[in-house]
Amino acid sequence: MVSRRDFLATTTLTATGLALAPLAACSQDTPRPLSVDPKKPAGALTAEQPFRGTLLKRAIPSSGEQLPVIGMGTSGSFEVGAGADAREPLREVLKRFVDAGASVIDTAPTYSSAEDVLGDLLAQAQARPKLFLATKLSGVSGREEGLAQFGESLRRLKTDKIDLLQVHNLRDTATQLALARELKQQGKVRYVGLTHYRDDAQAELVAEMRARKPDFVQINYSPVSRGAERTIFPLARELGIAVMVNRAFEDGRLFAQVRDKPVPDWAAEVGADSWAQLFLKFVLSEPAVTVVIPATSKPKNQTDNLKAGVGALLDAKQRTALIAAIG
Numbered sequence: 001m002v003s004r005r006d007f008l009a010t011t012t013l014t015a016t017g018l019a020l021a022p023l024a025a026c027s028q029d030t031p032r033p034l035s036v037d038p039k040k041p042a043g044a045l046t047a048e049q050p051f052r053g054t055l056l057k058r059a060i061p062s063s064g065e066q067l068p069v070i071g072m073g074t075s076g077s078f079e080v081g082a083g084a085d086a087r088e089p090l091r092e093v094l095k096r097f098v099d100a101g102a103s104v105i106d107t108a109p110t111y112s113s114a115e116d117v118l119g120d121l122l123a124q125a126q127a128r129p130k131l132f133l134a135t136k137l138s139g140v141s142g143r144e145e146g147l148a149q150f151g152e153s154l155r156r157l158k159t160d161k162i163d164l165l166q167v168h169n170l171r172d173t174a175t176q177l178a179l180a181r182e183l184k185q186q187g188k189v190r191y192v193g194l195t196h197y198r199d200d201a202q203a204e205l206v207a208e209m210r211a212r213k214p215d216f217v218q219i220n221y222s223p224v225s226r227g228a229e230r231t232i233f234p235l236a237r238e239l240g241i242a243v244m245v246n247r248a249f250e251d252g253r254l255f256a257q258v259r260d261k262p263v264p265d266w267a268a269e270v271g272a273d274s275w276a277q278l279f280l281k282f283v284l285s286e287p288a289v290t291v292v293i294p295a296t297s298k299p300k301n302q303t304d305n306l307k308a309g310v311g312a313l314l315d316a317k318q319r320t321a322l323i324a325a326i327g
């Protein structure tokens with residue numbers, strides 16, 4: 001079956017052809033990993049450079065605990081079921097992540113097989129102790145349903161503790177957040193949070209943040225979806241709430257918007273050599289953001305994303321230039 005993500009990638013590449021070679025290298029696996037060197041003309045490809053350096057960290061306001069700023073999501077990317085072939089690249093995606101010192105992984109019981117796949121791969125790599133695992137109370141109503149779902153998440157993820165338990169998309173918020181706090185009291189959860197992924201839900205999320213003061217909020221933010229700058233970020237700073245950013249690539253659509261454009265020359269000023277790194281540095285240049293969770297199924301894209309967590313972020317001029325470059 002062709003997934004929505006594969007369909008997007010295929011149509012993007014088919015529509016744009018050879019002119020897209022540099023960005024195709026950012027979104028398709030090849031036997032020899034390639035990446036774009038911004039100093040070379042469009043189309044010039046060089047061997048992929050491994051991740052080097054130390055990831056920036058930011059503190060969770062409610063505890064002071066430091067988290068690496070690059071995390072990862074699992075929606076789509078880890079929904080691959082039991083097949084060994086489909087899981088193999090994800091093993092490497094996870095290895096590169098852990099080897100770089102990253103730790104925050106976001107999943108949900110309603111991302112089809114993602115919790116099972118992640119749980120199996122973490123157990124095989126014995127990586128659970130190095131990770132900050134976030135999952136959700138998702139689509140459930142009432143305490144008993146939420147509790148049963150949480151028990152299943154522990155089983156599927158092969159763990160006895162969740163670092164961050166979030167109420168997914170503001171569904172049954174009062175009851176599910178109360179349950180998450182109860183589990184926190186029992187030591188089964190370390191932090192509680194609320195999530196959404198659309199600008200039009202941010203007013204409701206703001207109201208819930210004020211009323212309930214969770215440890216974390218998770219929300220969408222990118223150079224083309226900037227509502228959180230006016231709503232979520234100022235309030236998170238005021239109330240001392242950590243911010244996890246989803247959809248930093250607009251579920252991949254941002255790459256289609258820059259597909260025929262070379263990475264700007266000024267990217268080198270912040271040590272970036274790909275659009276992905278610029279998009280992630282844009283998100284992280286907002287001081288309210290604690291961690292961003294791009295999702296990828298490809299090892300070389302994981303390395304690309306991790307590189308955004310090292311070195312300079314974007315200043316105001318560079319942020320404006322990036323927004324203009326996307327057009």
Ligand SMILES: NC(=O)c1ccc[n+]([C@@H]2O[C@H](COP(=O)([O-])OP(=O)(O)OC[C@H]3O[C@@H](n4cnc5c(N)ncnc54)[C@H](OP(=O)(O)O)[C@@H]3O)[C@@H](O)[C@H]2O)c1
Nearest residue numbers: 073074075195197246247249250251252276294295296297
């Ligand atoms: N309500 C909620 O709580 C909520 C809602 C939405 C998302 N989330 C969370 O946030 C995570 C991230 O959001 P998302 O998965 O919707 O989308 P996203 O991270 O904005 O975009 C993912 C897409 O970007 C591509 N990509 C990743 N790195 C790349 C790179 N370096 N170069 C080129 N393409 C790259 C991926 O393709 P490849 O696989 O080919 O790399 C994939 O198609 C989710 O996985 C989930 O954990 C939560």
